[in-house]
Amino acid sequence: MNKLKLKRLIYRIQHDYLTLNNVVIAAAILIAMSWAWGSIESMQKNYELQRSIDNKRQQVEIEKLQVALLEYESKYYQSEEYQELTIRQRTGKGLPGEKQIITQSFE
Numbered sequence: 001m002n003k004l005k006l007k008r009l010i011y012r013i014q015h016d017y018l019t020l021n022n023v024v025i026a027a028a029i030l031i032a033m034s035w036a037w038g039s040i041e042s043m044q045k046n047y048e049l050q051r052s053i054d055n056k057r058q059q060v061e062i063e064k065l066q067v068a069l070l071e072y073e074s075k076y077y078q079s080e081e082y083q084e085l086t087i088r089q090r091t092g093k094g095l096p097g098e099k100q101i102i103t104q105s106f107e
Helices: 002-017 020-078 080-091
Strands: none
Touching: 020 080
16 A cells, blocks of 8 residues: 555656656756856955955055155155254253243153
8 A cells, every 4th residue: 555655656757747847947057057057156255355455455555654654764864854853852962042931840
């Protein structure tokens, strides 16, 4: 009896569900799903690469700003104004007519 039910079930599956239309639809669904999965993967990869490029561009801009700052500092340290101020601070002397005011620290 079990064998007969099993044979009927197999017959029904083969003739009701495994028709040419159902096989074609299943194949089309599998192809569409694999295409969608590939598209999602490539979009994710593109997003990661774009984020990496943006980070690198930001780092380049930061480095350019740091270089510009160092150039300005270098020019300032080579200027006569800086050298004069440094000498005056080290020696404790001022220009003629300057007065020094000493205030109490409240720390």
